[in-house]
Amino acid sequence: MQQPTAPELEILKLLWSKQPLTAREIHDELATVLSWGNSSTRKTLERMGDKGFIACETMANKNSYTTLLDKMPTLAAFAQDFAKRVFELNEPLPVAMFASSKLVNADEMADLEKLLAELASPAHAQTKNTAMKDNES
Amino acid sequence: MQQPTAPELEILKLLWSKQPLTAREIHDELATVLSWGNSSTRKTLERMGDKGFIACETMANKNSYTTLLDKMPTLAAFAQDFAKRVFELNEPLPVAMFASSKLVNADEMADLEKLLAELASPAHAQTKNTAMKDNES
DNA sequence: CACCATCTGCGACAATTGTCGCAAATAACA
DNA sequence: TGTTATTTGCGACAATTGTCGCAGATGGTG
Incomplete structure (x- = not known):
């Protein structure tokens, strides 16, 4: 399994400290570090899902993400x-x-x-x- | 100045141990680690030159490379x-x-x-x- | 001097990554 | 229940990186 990229690591570190987070929460938390557009954050989340780094659970129109990596x-x-x-x-x-x-x-x-x-x-x-x-x- | 990529670092480490090396020498030395086609090595060398990581001195049809990074x-x-x-x-x-x-x-x-x-x-x-x-x- | 082994520059292509925009789906509210 | 605020999925584009192939320049040899 490949290594997470720098921004991905940032997201993982965040999730390791607070398990289920919605896309928006993640985006806001990372705003101070990554200054990304909301779409960038979500796209990265999407790709991390493809790679099996995180799991996404859709619940009432909101996506919650959880780490799959220890x-x-x-x-x-x-x-x-x-x-x-x-x-x-x-x-x-x-x-x-x-x-x-x-x-x-x-x-x-x-x-x-x-x-x-x-x-x-x-x-x-x-x-x-x-x-x-x-x-x- | 950006950080060298993994393969680039490998080349730099090689140059730090033996200063001027021709493309072929570098390629052969790295063969054990990178299993690249000759062109790949040379292309990487070329790009490292563009980035200012190494200097290239053409001498009698042969290019010799030297590090520019300490x-x-x-x-x-x-x-x-x-x-x-x-x-x-x-x-x-x-x-x-x-x-x-x-x-x-x-x-x-x-x-x-x-x-x-x-x-x-x-x-x-x-x-x-x-x-x-x-x-x- | 013609021929062959090398080298070199440079163009190409696919995959990855950083970043977005947009249109359709959903939920909340007047 | 129609309108508005949010979300989401997904397509796009540019830059970077891993890898090559090719055609032309160069040098050694018979």
Whole structure:
């Protein structure tokens, strides 16, 4: 499953703090951060639904959205990807670095530690082939 | 200046380790990681040039590429962006987390620490407005 | 000097993402 | 129950990115 894009992550973080929210609520909350037109927010919500990131429940003409992605595994995936891609770190990241994060509490921190360890060990085996002489693969 | 994309970062990391490289050399080195067609590599190189990430010097029918982005400031920017965007951390990230990274040595680590501190303090002042009643901004 | 292996610039195409607008459906209210 | 305020689904468009193919320029060789 692909990673959420930056704006999508913003929406997910919001939903992780307040579960069912209507499109308008989400839009208003994000107004301070994303300055989007209402349609942009809804379109993004729609696409997130297509990707299976969130679920949409229509109720009395209003759509309520809920996350389908678990918070810590998602954040852990982001962390691991970052560590590997940017710094080529293979060991799990020390959770200490997230200590001051306002969106992760003690319990979640414990989960995070475990998740990071898991993601790091079975090392992503990225096998590739293809090796032409000249043009194109 | 925008952030390099994932493949672009890969190319930059390569150049940081071996300064002037021809398109083919870059392509071959990255083959293990990116499995791209030769044209894809060159196109990416071209676009990186447009963005001012690298410089291209044509010499005897061969193009040699060099980085225009400094290693540590670039990595620090990535780190800071990640910390802020994903974990909403405002304090600078502890450099300890990068200790085991093979691509950063002791001296660079010191720079990194300083850079992270700088990036964290003048907190990104992101001002936005727009607040409609209903549709569109 | 003709020929062949390389390179290069550049145009193309599909998929993704940021952003909207609009017309039809729904609900609330005079 | 007709009018108005909201919502929603969906189509659109531009920019970015992943990937190529091609035709022309360049250099080495017999």
